[in-house]
Amino acid sequence: MAANILRILGSWQVRRHLPYGSIVALFFVAGCSSLPTIVPDLERRSGPPVQLDVAHGELPAVRSEAILEGLQYRSQDTGIFEHHLAREEAIVGSPLTAGNRVHLLQDGPATYQAMYAAIMAARDHINMETYILDDDEVGQRFAEALIARQAEGVQVNLIRDSVGTLGTPTEFFQKLIDSGIQVLEFNPINPLMSRKEWTLNQRDHRKLLIIDGHTAFLGGINISSVYSSGSFRKASRAKSNTGSDPALAWRDTDLQLQGPVVAEFQKLFLAAWEKQKGEPLTGKNYFPPPENVGPHRVRAIGSSPDDAFSLIYVTLLSAISSSEASVNITNAYFAPDPQLLDALEAAAGRGVDVNLILPSQTDSWLVFHAGRNYYDRLLQAGVKIHERRGVILHSKTALIDGVWATVGSTNLDWRSFLHNYELNAVVLGPDFGEQVQAMFDRDLAMSDTITLEQWRRRPLDQRFSEWFARVWEYWL
Secondary structure: OHHHHHHHHOOHHHHHHOOHHHHHHHHHHHOOOOOOOOOOOOOOOOOOOOOOOHHHOOOHHHHHHHHHHHOOOOOOOOOHHHHHHHHHHHHOOOOOEEEEEEEEEEOHHHHHHHHHHHHHOOOOEEEEEEOOEOOOHHHHHHHHHHHHHHHOOOEEEEEEEOOOOOOOOHHHHHHHHHOOOEEEEEOOOOHHHOOOOOOOOOEEOOOEEEEOOOEEEEEOOOEOHHHOOOOOOOOOOOOOOOOOOOOOEEEOEEEEEEOOHHHHHHHHHHHHHHHOOOOOOOOOOOOOOOOOOOOEEEEEEEEOOOOOOOHHHHHHHHHHHOOOOEEEEEEOOEOOOHHHHHHHHHHHHOOOEEEEEEEOOOOOHHHHHHHHOOHHHHHHOOOEEEEEOOEEEOOEEEEEOOOEEEEEOOOEOHHHHHOEEEEEEEEEOHHHHHHHHHHHHHHHHOEEEEOHHHHOOOOHHHHHHHHHHHHHHHHO
16 A cells, blocks of 8 residues: 555656645555545435535535426427426526537647637737646747737736646746736645635636637646647557556547637636636726627536535536436546436436446546446446546546537546536537537547456456545545
């Protein structure tokens, strides 16, 4: 066990993924004779749903159970699309916007190329929110572009997470500030720098770029050279599936959006800036008149620990629980809570084709094995599990019944649902659904299917790793 702990702490990527409390806790465990059970019992019980206090760390989605129970399918004649539309409308407060154009961006190179072109074309303002912004080739290129636009009178506003950018030198951000860019450090690690209540465990995991109020980018892609190479290539199976290979490409997904929904993402950015008590922003045209530019119906969904429950989580649960034909999920960090497990099992039990594409290699050892702890249960229930080979899977997408699609920053773990500021877009309609399905099929072709018989033959050290990680999954 000590060797495993040293390997975890020695991983730079894992230190970036875990809050400091988790790292300290690992040292504590190393000196204990037994491991504490941290994950609370959140199994469903008969009777009224229990109302739990968010401030004490229980899963806010438990409070949403009453909402989900009230969202019954009212009519069997409305069709699959109308069915999902009606249920989501009852859950999410943000409007469903029509007249949008959505472009699916697969992998870092395509995303960076589109983002860079949009930045260089900016004329009024650039609002950027990111978890990681590295001082490497990619980060320097973006910094130079932002500084260049600022010099031309385009106001650049940047929110960067304090933990996510821990490895980025202060000088990198000072250069941005000196150019006139407004840089806001989200929940600073140093409590003396905090502008509000010090909440180290709450992190800004969003990835958002808004250009002139009319174009937005969002998804799972940070600003880092790990995304520089494409991941849809013939991959080797030689590498062990218990750790990451720095030579591997990172597989991720983003969206480029234009149309009325951009204003909703703009509101979320400005709300985060205000919540963090940033300096007043320079007056710019943050909300230009909306234009109908495409056929897509999109809803912007943001979540934060301040919400009564995670809207992204509840919306996903609703979509899965109302699925009729298929559930296709690709996710980088899979450490599900009981309600998500129940929803997946129930869908498979009523004949829905449920497929999960999960990592075979990872930058987060603990989350990787915490999720694998549930393979046996899910496989028994009829859920199909596939592990993407040859890449570091970092994508967070879902497609339900071919008509309900979401892309964003949200992982399927406790950290995303409890402690992080997250951001997703839900796109409704079969046209975009076909694009997401094609992407899913492409990843599926480059994945290995896990069978129940095969899984039950896994070695003892893997089983121990799953048990060890399971104890800590709440804090991941």
